[in-house]
Amino acid sequence: MKKFIEKLHFITHDIDQLTHTEQAQIACEAGAKWIQYRCLTKNDDELLEDINVIAEICDDWGATLIVTDHIHLNGKADIQGFHIEDMDADFTKLRAQLGEAVTIGGSSNTVEGLIRLAKEGADYAGFGPFRETTTKPNNAPHIGIEGYKKAMATLNQNGITLPVLAVGGVTSDDIEAIMETGVFGIAASAAINQAEDMREAYLTFYDKIM
Ligand SMILES: Cc1ncc(COP(=O)(O)OP(=O)(O)O)c(N)n1
Ligand SMILES: Cc1ncsc1CCOP(=O)(O)O
Numbered sequence: 447m448k449k450f451i452e453k454l455h456f457i458t459h460d461i462d463q464l465t466h467t468e469q470a471q472i473a474c475e476a477g478a479k480w481i482q483y484r485c486l487t488k489n490d491d492e493l494l495e496d497i498n499v500i501a502e503i504c505d506d507w508g509a510t511l512i513v514t515d516h517i518h519l520n521g522k523a524d525i526q527g528f529h530i531e532d533m534d535a536d537f538t539k540l541r542a543q544l545g546e547a548v549t550i551g552g553s554s555n556t557v558e559g560l561i562r563l564a565k566e567g568a569d570y571a572g573f574g575p576f577r578e579t580t581t582k583p584n585n586a587p588h589i590g591i592e593g594y595k596k597a598m599a600t601l602n603q604n605g606i607t608l609p610v611l612a613v614g615g616v617t618s619d620d621i622e623a624i625m626e627t628g629v630f631g632i633a634a635s636a637a638i639n640q641a642e643d644m645r646e647a648y649l650t651f652y653d654k655i656m
C-alpha cells in the first residue's frame with residue numbers, strides 16, 4: 447500500500463533543554479507534519495505517557511506520529527508507524543506483523559541496504575549519516591553530497607522509487623545541495639531542537655525543503 451510520506455521528518459531526542467513533548471509541540475506549532483518520537487531511555491509506561499500526549503498534539507495539528515523502534519507498542523496508542531533502526535531487521539516479517547496500514551521506515555548506511563529495504567516493502571528509508579552527528583555517533587562513512595547523488599542514480603537505474611531521506615548532521619545550510627541530489631527529503635533532530643530558537647529553526651528547514 448502506497449503511503450503519504452512527508453519531506454521533512456523532525457526527530458525528537460533526549461536533550462536537556464526541552465522534553466520530547468515540548469519538542470513535538472513546538473515543531474507542530476511551527477508547521478511540522480511528521481514527528482518521529484525517538485526515545486530509547488524510558489520504560490513502556492513512561493513511553494506511553496509521552497506518546498499519548500504527543501499523539502494528541504499530532505492529531506490537533508494534523509501531523510503523522512512515527513515511533514522509533516518499540517514496535518510492541520503498536521495498537522496501544524494512536525501511532526501511525528515505526529522507524530526501525532536495526533539495519534538487519536527483516537522488513538518482510540515486520541510488515542506481516544504490523545500489517546499494511548502501518549507506516550514502516552528503515553535506516554541504511556549503504557545503497558545495497560536501501561535496495562533491500564525497498565524490496566522488503568519499507569515505506570521510506572533514512573540514509574546517512576550525511577556528516578558527523580552527536581545525536582548518535584557511529585563509525586559509518588559519511589555519505590556526503592556525492593554519495594547521495596551516486597546512490598540516487600543507482601536506485602533510479604534499478605527502477606527503485608523508495609522515498610529516501612538524508613539524515614545525520616544535516617543543517618539548514620545543507621538543504622539546497624542535499625535536495626538537488628534527488629533525495630526525497632530530510633530527517634533532522636539536533637539542528638532544530640538544539641537551536642537557540644527551535645521554532646525559527648524548524649521554519650527555516652521547512653522553507654528550504656518545500
Ligand atoms: C528517518 C530516520 N533515519 C535514520 C534514523 C536513525 O537511524 P540509525 O539506524 O540510528 O542510523 P545510524 O545513526 O545508525 O546511521 C532515524 N531515527 N530516522
Ligand atoms: C543519524 C541519526 N541517528 C540517530 S537519530 C539520527 C538523526 C538525527 O541526526 P541529527 O541530530 O544530526 O539531525
Ligand SMILES: [Mg+2]
Binds near residue numbers: 533
Ligand atoms: Mg543504526
